[in-house]
Amino acid sequence: MSKHSVSPEIDRLISLLAKLPGLGPRSARRAALALLKKPEALMKPLALAMGDAAENISTCSTCGNVDASNPCNICATPTRDNTTICVVQDVSDLWAMERAGAFRGQYHVLGGTLSALDGVRPEDLNIANLIRRAGEGRVAEVILAMNATVDGQTTAHYITDHLETTGVKVSRLAHGVPVGGELDYLDDGTITAAMKSRRPF
Amino acid sequence: MSKHSVSPEIDRLISLLAKLPGLGPRSARRAALALLKKPEALMKPLALAMGDAAENISTCSTCGNVDASNPCNICATPTRDNTTICVVQDVSDLWAMERAGAFRGQYHVLGGTLSALDGVRPEDLNIANLIRRAGEGRVAEVILAMNATVDGQTTAHYITDHLETTGVKVSRLAHGVPVGGELDYLDDGTITAAMKSRRPF
Numbered sequence: 001m002s003k004h005s006v007s008p009e010i011d012r013l014i015s016l017l018a019k020l021p022g023l024g025p026r027s028a029r030r031a032a033l034a035l036l037k038k039p040e041a042l043m044k045p046l047a048l049a050m051g052d053a054a055e056n057i058s059t060c061s062t063c064g065n066v067d068a069s070n071p072c073n074i075c076a077t078p079t080r081d082n083t084t085i086c087v088v089q090d091v092s093d094l095w096a097m098e099r100a101g102a103f104r105g106q107y108h109v110l111g112g113t114l115s116a117l118d119g120v121r122p123e124d125l126n127i128a129n130l131i132r133r134a135g136e137g138r139v140a141e142v143i144l145a146m147n148a149t150v151d152g153q154t155t156a157h158y159i160t161d162h163l164e165t166t167g168v169k170v171s172r173l174a175h176g177v178p179v180g181g182e183l184d185y186l187d188d189g190t191i192t193a194a195m196k197s198r199r200p201f
Numbered sequence: 202m203s204k205h206s207v208s209p210e211i212d213r214l215i216s217l218l219a220k221l222p223g224l225g226p227r228s229a230r231r232a233a234l235a236l237l238k239k240p241e242a243l244m245k246p247l248a249l250a251m252g253d254a255a256e257n258i259s260t261c262s263t264c265g266n267v268d269a270s271n272p273c274n275i276c277a278t279p280t281r282d283n284t285t286i287c288v289v290q291d292v293s294d295l296w297a298m299e300r301a302g303a304f305r306g307q308y309h310v311l312g313g314t315l316s317a318l319d320g321v322r323p324e325d326l327n328i329a330n331l332i333r334r335a336g337e338g339r340v341a342e343v344i345l346a347m348n349a350t351v352d353g354q355t356t357a358h359y360i361t362d363h364l365e366t367t368g369v370k371v372s373r374l375a376h377g378v379p380v381g382g383e384l385d386y387l388d389d390g391t392i393t394a395a396m397k398s399r400r401p402f
Contacts, residue, residue: 005274005275005295005296005299006268006296006299007257007258007268007269007270007274008269009250009253009254009257009258009269010254010258010267010268010269012250012253013247013250013251013254016243016246016247016250017247019235019243020232020235020236020243021228021231021232021235022223022224022228022231022232023223023224023232027222027223029293029296030222030223030293031221031222031223031224032254033267033291033292033293034220034221034222035221035251035254035255036254036258036267036292039254039255039258040255042217042220042221043251043254043255044251044252044255045217046214046217046218046248046251047247047248047249047251047252047255048248049210049213049214049217050214050236050244050245050247050248050251051245051248051252052210052213053210053211053214053233053236053237053240053244054236054240054241054244054245054248056208056210057208057210057211057237057240066211066234066237067207067208067211068208068209068210068211069208073206073208074206090234091234091237092230092231092234094206095206095207095230098206098207
């Protein structure tokens with residue numbers, strides 16, 4: 001951006017917006033313009049919402065979720081089944097599980113996966129806390145819901161190994177044909193997994 | 202998003218982010234998480250930058266540019282050629298012209314194009330101001346730099362008609378092969394235009 005023509009306030013707004021995932025320099029400029037065209041209806045409310053979230057949202061020290069309270073709303077809800085812990089890579093996966101509404105137990109957010117390539121070691125993730133929670137006696141089952149990627153499955157294996165001493169049941173999400181999916185568009189690994197785990201009709 | 206699991210602060214942040222162009226519900230969630238993970242390094246500075254911009258940035262009453270001062274920095278720079286006005290659809294086009302650095306005159310931002318489909322009439326755009334500026338005697342040339350779309354060219358024709366009485370020279374950007382462009386990927390209209398406007402080598 002030419003230094004002569006754009007005010008430093010706008011330049012700063014664009015460069016900060018460009019740091020958001022999914023926004024490149026071009027879409028950051030578009031977003032900045034959209035904000036500048038609606039200062040009262042969009043820019044001020046968004047600035048307030050961000051300031052508000054920055055002040056009030058923290059990471060749950062039990063499960064790693066982000067929420068306005070600590071322990072988070074999920075950990076603190078007494079009606080949720082606290083004998084089952086679903087382990088997810090990231091908060092976005094927890095949100096996806098909650099949107100699906102298929103699980104009413106507790107969560108544990110790892111904050112990523114083990115990765116030799118990116119130098120992510122077990123102590124960089126929220127794993128020690130998980131082993132501790134699983135060993136507290138209340139927990140009967142740990143469901144590993146990591147992504148079905150190499151790093152996700154490596155992490156699942158590592159956690160399974162370290163949960164052995166606690167004696168809790170460890171399960172993982174089923175592999176298979178996505179609901180609504182077409183065989184022709186699926187990779188070989190998924191079809192093989194779906195065939196292996198076939199169920200009586 | 203399930204009402205039970207996500208705090209209202211986060212829900213509000215996500216729904217406001219989803220109003221930005223280029224961000225859908227999914228990428229808004231990703232952006233919100235990225236912000237929540239960096240409250241000090243990204244969320245607070247962005248909130249401040251937005252609040253700052255909302256307070257300080259306004260539309261230049263001369264040309265329609267957005268800037269911290271009114272008249273804007275471009276209108277107020279005495280070293281810029283004030284005998285030439287480049288007419289653009291939007292502020293983003295002004296920014297694109299400035300990045301290219303190919304023009305050192307004044308601008309005029311229309312704020313859109315005439316559109317029968319979207320019900321945009323001449324009085325909805327910053328056109329009357331342009332006719333007035335062009336008629337002030339100082340201006341020698343108006344360069345129409347609207348997009349090469351049907352609506353852009355309709356607008357260019359409308360403006361040309363209404364500038365006739367002022368006697369200023371009206372020009373438009375050249376059509377032709379984009380620099381770095383390959384003929385095989387160009388549409389017929391562009392190739393025809395480039396052929397018609399061919400230049401001695």
